[in-house]
Amino acid sequence: MTTSAIRAKLAARGVATEPPYGCSWCGDERHHHGSQWAPIIGLHQWIEPDHALILERMRRRRAARKPHTSPPPLPPWEETVEEAARADDQYWDRDTDDEPEE
Structure with a gap:
């Protein structure tokens, strides 16, 4: 079986490329191979x-994979982890003494 015939057979099943560990002759994976005919x-x-x-x-x-793209930016109303940590530090560092000192 030629390489193009193997690729066409796999494409008909919805597989874009042969699995790396597929059969040497037909490209099918071991777990569902069984006995098969190859010309x-x-x-x-x-x-x-x-x-x-x-x-x-x-x-x-x-080579067939799509290039990695960065995630879309956060919407303006969502704060980042750093912003949340900074706000938390400011909350706990604030002066909580409402009573005047004597």
Whole structure:
């Protein structure tokens, strides 16, 4: 089975890339592989991929990920942790003696 055929088969199932530890021949994961037919090898059980294939699949999956974006800014009415801590310190540091000293 060619790489493009494997990718097409996985895409039909809604999987964008082969799992890194999927079968060497068909890309299916071990836990639901069973016996499957692949044109090149025929009927086969799950075959462990070699390290080069695992690395290739991991790199392909990483390249397909969306870039990390920073979270949206907080609305103006939500205070940050630092602002809350500062307000708390000001509350406890305030002078609470309302009675005049004698």
